[in-house]
Amino acid sequence: MLSDILSDLKPSFAAGAHTELRGQLNRSRSVVMVSGNLVQNARTDISGVSARVYRKGACGFSSMAEYSPEAARMVLSAADENAAFMETHAGADKPALPALAGGRCFVTEGINDPAQKIYVDFLKELDAYVEKNCPGLLSRQLIAMEDSMEKLLVTPDGTDAHTILPRSYCMMNFIAATPAGVPVERFGSVGGEGTFDLNFTSFDACRKKADELYEQLMLKKDGVYAEAGLKTVILGGIMTGMLSHEAVGHTVEADLVLGGSVAAHNLNKRVASDLVTLTDFANTAFGKRCPLPVFVDDEGTKAKDVTLIKDGMLIGYMNNRESALHFGMEPAGNARAWLFSDEPLIRMRNTSIHPGKDKLEEMISSIDDGYYLIDSGNGQADTTGEFMFGVTMGYEIKNGKLGRALLDTTISGVAFDMLKTVDMVGDEVIWSSSGFCGKKQPMPVGMGGPALRCKVMIGGR
Amino acid sequence: MDRLTAIASLILDEAKKQGADAAQCRVSESEKKEFNVDGGRFSLMRTLFDRSVSVTVLRDKRKGSVRINRFDDDAVKAAVGDCLAACESAQPDDAWEFCAEACDEHFTDGAPECDTEALFMRTKELLKDVSARHPKIMLEQVICDHNGVKCVYMNSYGVKYTTHGGSYNISLMYSAHEGEKGTSFYGTEVSLKTLDKPLIDCALIEREFTQIEAQLGAGPLEGKFTGTVLLAPMASLEIVVGTVLSNFVSDLSLIDATSIWKDKLNAQVADERFTLAITPHAPYVVSGSEYTGEGYPAKDFELIENGVLKSFQLSQYGANKTKGVRAGSDSWEISITPGEKTLDEMIKGIEKGVLVMRFSGGQPSAGGEFSGVAKNSFLIENGRLAGALSETMISGSVPEMLTHIRDIGSEVLCNGSMSVPYISFDGVTISGK
Numbered sequence: 001m002l003s004d005i006l007s008d009l010k011p012s013f014a015a016g017a018h019t020e021l022r023g024q025l026n027r028s029r030s031v032v033m034v035s036g037n038l039v040q041n042a043r044t045d046i047s048g049v050s051a052r053v054y055r056k057g058a059c060g061f062s063s064m065a066e067y068s069p070e071a072a073r074m075v076l077s078a079a080d081e082n083a084a085f086m087e088t089h090a091g092a093d094k095p096a097l098p099a100l101a102g103g104r105c106f107v108t109e110g111i112n113d114p115a116q117k118i119y120v121d122f123l124k125e126l127d128a129y130v131e132k133n134c135p136g137l138l139s140r141q142l143i144a145m146e147d148s149m150e151k152l153l154v155t156p157d158g159t160d161a162h163t164i165l166p167r168s169y170c171m172m173n174f175i176a177a178t179p180a181g182v183p184v185e186r187f188g189s190v191g192g193e194g195t196f197d198l199n200f201t202s203f204d205a206c207r208k209k210a211d212e213l214y215e216q217l218m219l220k221k222d223g224v225y226a227e228a229g230l231k232t233v234i235l236g237g238i239m240t241g242m243l244s245h246e247a248v249g250h251t252v253e254a255d256l257v258l259g260g261s262v263a264a265h266n267l268n269k270r271v272a273s274d275l276v277t278l279t280d281f282a283n284t285a286f287g288k289r290c291p292l293p294v295f296v297d298d299e300g301t302k303a304k305d306v307t308l309i310k311d312g313m314l315i316g317y318m319n320n321r322e323s324a325l326h327f328g329m330e331p332a333g334n335a336r337a338w339l340f341s342d343e344p345l346i347r348m349r350n351t352s353i354h355p356g357k358d359k360l361e362e363m364i365s366s367i368d369d370g371y372y373l374i375d376s377g378n379g380q381a382d383t384t385g386e387f388m389f390g391v392t393m394g395y396e397i398k399n400g401k402l403g404r405a406l407l408d409t410t411i412s413g414v415a416f417d418m419l420k421t422v423d424m425v426g427d428e429v430i431w432s433s434s435g436f437c438g439k440k441q442p443m444p445v446g447m448g449g450p451a452l453r454c455k456v457m458i459g460g461r
Numbered sequence: 462m463d464r465l466t467a468i469a470s471l472i473l474d475e476a477k478k479q480g481a482d483a484a485q486c487r488v489s490e491s492e493k494k495e496f497n498v499d500g501g502r503f504s505l506m507r508t509l510f511d512r513s514v515s516v517t518v519l520r521d522k523r524k525g526s527v528r529i530n531r532f533d534d535d536a537v538k539a540a541v542g543d544c545l546a547a548c549e550s551a552q553p554d555d556a557w558e559f560c561a562e563a564c565d566e567h568f569t570d571g572a573p574e575c576d577t578e579a580l581f582m583r584t585k586e587l588l589k590d591v592s593a594r595h596p597k598i599m600l601e602q603v604i605c606d607h608n609g610v611k612c613v614y615m616n617s618y619g620v621k622y623t624t625h626g627g628s629y630n631i632s633l634m635y636s637a638h639e640g641e642k643g644t645s646f647y648g649t650e651v652s653l654k655t656l657d658k659p660l661i662d663c664a665l666i667e668r669e670f671t672q673i674e675a676q677l678g679a680g681p682l683e684g685k686f687t688g689t690v691l692l693a694p695m696a697s698l699e700i701v702v703g704t705v706l707s708n709f710v711s712d713l714s715l716i717d718a719t720s721i722w723k724d725k726l727n728a729q730v731a732d733e734r735f736t737l738a739i740t741p742h743a744p745y746v747v748s749g750s751e752y753t754g755e756g757y758p759a760k761d762f763e764l765i766e767n768g769v770l771k772s773f774q775l776s777q778y779g780a781n782k783t784k785g786v787r788a789g790s791d792s793w794e795i796s797i798t799p800g801e802k803t804l805d806e807m808i809k810g811i812e813k814g815v816l817v818m819r820f821s822g823g824q825p826s827a828g829g830e831f832s833g834v835a836k837n838s839f840l841i842e843n844g845r846l847a848g849a850l851s852e853t854m855i856s857g858s859v860p861e862m863l864t865h866i867r868d869i870g871s872e873v874l875c876n877g878s879m880s881v882p883y884i885s886f887d888g889v890t891i892s893g894k
Binding site: 035040046060066079082083089090121182259341378383384389413 | 499503512551552585638644685778782821822834890
């Protein structure tokens with residue numbers, strides 16, 4: 001764990017400026033096995049210190065790959081010089097950032113460092129299970145991984161913090177061939193917040209997931225292409241989470257709003273049916289701890305939930321301290337950095353559409369001709385709200401019943417148009433948290449939601 | 462460089478002392494200067510002092526890897542110990558191998574030193590040029606940086622490479638706006654050896670600004686048809702080249718035999734006008750790969766020549782696993798041989814299709830089937846651009862597209878790491894609302 005060598009430097013922060021000083025350690029462990037071959041067996045530890053200085057809207061940042069008082073002094077000086085360079089060369093005339101209520105936040109429990117053998121042995125046993133119980137696969141790819149961010153933050157006015165956020169997963173990707181010999185895949189993961197040794201005390205969840213993925217892949221390899229066009233669909237919770245994050249969440253990040261996103265013209269306007277409420281949760285959602293809880297951000301702002309859409313109306317943006325001042329909103333802890341050498345950017349935390357009252361079975365039985373889309377490989381969205389998700393698992397719905405499995409396809413639409421077609425909302429939220437959000441820097445995020453009935457463009461073949 | 466060499470030597474000595482059969486390491490330090498522009502105004506200047514130590518060891522045919530960013534002796538020795546501990550748990554595999562031909566090479570690449578003042582002035586000039594010449598363009602984010610790197614690679618067989626390199630890197634993300642109308646965002650990245658000309662004149666940057674401005678007022682396509690897709694270089698890279706390199710010729714796809722080209726070496730897999738090479742030493746590559754991840758010197762090679770698959774892109778590990786041949790390089794510095802038609806001439810030859818500047822789609826399947834949104838695209842009808850499109854999807858099969866090439870253009874995107882022309886393909890499904 002990082003020791004606090006930074007607090008004593010607070011008196012040396014530049015006068016007339018806002019300064020953040022952050023020490024950070026990122027740890028990652030990764031073991032990859034492909035059809036029984038151990039192709040990756042790696043450990044990474046990256047640590048250092050960074051400083052950011054904000055003066056009249058000009059910002060300077062510096063980092064060094066060393067965690068020591070000398071390195072901290074050096075980055076404080078370099079960040080101040082960079083802020084001065086920007087002030088003289090690019091001009092700066094913005095007001096000072098409003099002061100935050102001070103405080104301290106410590107979330108440092110639960111950070112073990114399991115030996116690499118733990119990951120390798122776990123995968124070997126899981127691989128043996130898959131080889132025995134999942135016949136006919138062209139390939140089986142298994143990953144055991146953990147990453148964690150430990151941060152020690154000192155600010156002149158905000159919350160000084162020492163936090164650790166570990167997460168660990170077991171991921172599986174199975175490949176089989178269609179009757180025509182074309183490879184098709186099914187990917188899934190098990191895990192969440194916590195170190196690998198705590199999250200994987202038994203094989204039960206992984207074996208269950210392997211069985212589920214295999215069963216789905218066997219249906220998918222004999223699957224059909226979706227018919228292209230505008231269709232009524234049920235989006236499963238994973239797909240809704242992707243929609244919440246990619247298609248809506250990014251457009252209401254204040255830096256992208258300032259860059260001209262569609263949300264710039266839609267604040268306090270209807271953007272969804274009144275069944276839709278969307279929140280970026282900080283650390284607790286629907287009475288439970290979030291998949292990846294955030295308690296304080298990297299500007300020293302204590303983290304709070306941000307309601308983005310309420311009953312279909314767009315009512316908020318996610319901000320850092322500077323953009324909150326610009327929009328007259330309250331910062332809520334969305335400024336997050338990935339490595340010690342990264343500056344805080346406006347990022348989501350745990351973004352989810354709120355559950356409704358509908359049962360999934362009733363939603364499926366309400367559709368004569370459509371699709372139930374349950375999983376996504378990836379997704380991208382535009383600042384216009386136009387989005388695209390890969391659909392890696394889904395089924396036809398014919399006369400209110402699930403039909404044949406689908407081969408890979410894609411759905412697309414414009415978020416604020418598509419959300420207005422939502423007319424049923426499921427009563428159960430499903431979260432995912434194993435991936436990274438990409439925006440200059442990667443960032444672990446949680447995304448979730450209930451099943452939604454809506455209309456969306458599907459790619460077909 | 463002496464300090465980095467001393468650390469690398471310490472790692473190899475320590476690995477031997479702790480019982481490794483073989484070891485390799487890469488020790489580097491870098492300094493990055495970076496200017497950020499957000500929403501059209503300068504927002505941040507960064508200076509990053511970074512370090513990296515990567516260690517890989519083999520013992521009893523077992524492999525372990527560790528990466529840290531500390532240079533002190535205790536941390537380095539601990540990293541070697543962790544690496545060997547990782548080996549302990551791994552399974553033995555005869556295929557792991559490092560380059561064993563001793564050498565001592567030094568490379569100076571790109572632009573090792575940064576002219577910070579010039580980098581700022583070129584960035585500022587870009588903002589002015591965009592404002593004056595493309596007033597509808599809103600620069601959501603501009604990142605202009607210089608990254609200077611010193612690096613030492615050494616392995617226990619006497620292979621040593623030292624590199625002092627660097628590059629200026631320009632990354633733009635922008636869209637066009639007029640009132641409440643806005644286009645999809647577009648992004649481009651360019652690496653440069655020098656700052657001898659305005660940034661707007663580099664690569665295809667100004668042409669792309671003009672094309673994005675023409676996207677204002679885009680509307681959806683009605684219906685669905687099978688037609689010609691004319692891919693801009695970045696879209697070709699994403700859909701075609703990315704699929705070929707990841708799904709058809711990579712270690713992973715060949716080791717687990719999911720590559721549909723696994724039995725196609727020396728067979729025709731593409732139109733005979735199509736030649737795709739990996740070219741880390743091409744003159745337009747700013748800071749190319751000098752050696753592979755296993756320590757072999759990197760060499761240019763042709764992956765597909767006149768449509769014939771000439772090589773896979775196997776590492777020595779992949780080659781040992783599949784009884785294949787190690788490729789010249791494991792990098793993605795790409796060159797596709799250009800054709801003779803300009804973009805306008807290519808469009809004139811198309812009866813019905815779309816020009817796609819950017820593709821936003823799901824990962825193509827192992828077999829190369831893909832579908833996704835044709836971003837920043839234009840309808841082509843009767844040999845002319847017939848309006849900008851939104852919400853238009855394209856879907857097809859990369860191996861089929863490669864055998865249905867209509868034209869390869871003469872104009873290429875040369876962005877410091879690749880040289881790729883416009884390419885048009887027949888038989889792709891294009892669907893709108």
